[in-house]
Amino acid sequence: MILPFIVKYMSLLRSAFHQKRLLNLLLVVYCYAAGKSKVSGLPFLLQLEPTNRCNLNCALCLTGLKKLKRPEADISFSQFSRIIDHLEGSLVYLVLYNLGESLLHPQIYDMIAYAKKKNIFVRLSTNGEFTRESDIPDIINCGLDELVVSLDFITADTYNKYKRSRSFQKVLDNIQALMKIRRSNCKPFINVQLLLVRENEGLIREFYDLAARLGADKALLKKARVNFPQVQPDKSILPRRQRYIRECYKDNYKRTGCCRPWFSTVVLSDCSVVPCCFDMQGAYRFGDTAASRFSRIWNNGTYTGFRSQALRDINGIALCKECSLSDYLDNFTR
Secondary structure: OOHHHHHHHHHHHHHHOOOOHHHHHHHHHHHHHOOOOOOOOOOOEEEEOOEOOOOOOOOOOOOOOOOOOOOOOEOOHHHHHHHHHHHOOOOOEEEOOOOOOHHHOOOHHHHHHHHHHOOOEEEEEEOOOOOOOOHHHHHHHOOOOEEEEEEEOOOHHHHHHHHOOOOHHHHHHHHHHHHHHHHHOOOOEEEEEEEEOOOOOOOHHHHHHHHHHHOOOEEEEEEOOOOOOOOOOOHHHOOOOHHHOOHHHOOOOOOOOOOHHHHEEEEOOOOEEEOOOOOOOOOOOOEEOOOOOHHHHHOOHHHHHHHHHHHHHHHHOHHHHOOOOOOEOOOEEO
16 A cells, blocks of 8 residues: 555655754755764754663563663653754654663653654654553554564564564554554554564565565564674574675674764663664763753764764774664565
8 A cells, every 4th residue: 555655755754844954954964974073963863762671571682681781761751852852953753762662651652742743753663562452542643653563573483482472463463453443544654574583584475475464564674683782692593694684794894884973863761872773781872861952962072072983993983893784674565
């Protein structure tokens, strides 16, 4: 169906052309292209972690492995709204997930509604297990633009093995219920995600068929990550086919640059600002939005120093040399 795509991209365009956001975006892109460590503008993409709590103990996640050093925290609505207010003039795209299950935050739907009042495109990811009866209608009615359901596996056995949960059928039922309620609406755009581990690499066509039966708008193929801080990487779970593996796991891999420190930023659930989602432990903290305005953090000495190092030698940054920018493969669309 083409209509959900049209609605999604129209919403994104409205966000980009709202007030002076497009001018800000062009300024930021220019600063990156010109190699400037101080950015004449603010990020147009924000990834904000509502909570780092989760209702699962997945085997491929720092939270599930009990290796996350950061204490459990939910960002307060007042801190969230303060950040959104500071970035309202620049922010085109808001990603409301990082670690944790975002729908566990008691005010997650208020957060989405608040961002939508500012005409910001909002994307959220969930494991799809839904802990509240109201989650399905709330997802449909809160104004959310895009949803990713991390099903990640297509058999109950592999789902149980990696997710350490026996709710595989429940998640399938939840996706179907979402699509059924959304029939009279085109929002949110709903993606179903498969994680590319060895057990899944021969089942991609079956996954596309499953996504189509569920009625999903898009089927996403995500390359697995195994190199977590303080965790010995287990590459035996990676697919055999090279195109299904992140570039950073291949021999002689070297980064050639990254736009993220210019285009985007990440705010963790404790209000810390870090360069990107790869910094799950918060090792590269540039500031605290609870203590100062984001604009003061964005071009402070620590942040500009990080950008300068990324320009000089990005492979000299431990965080960056083990990262591959693209996690997704080409995927199936209805």
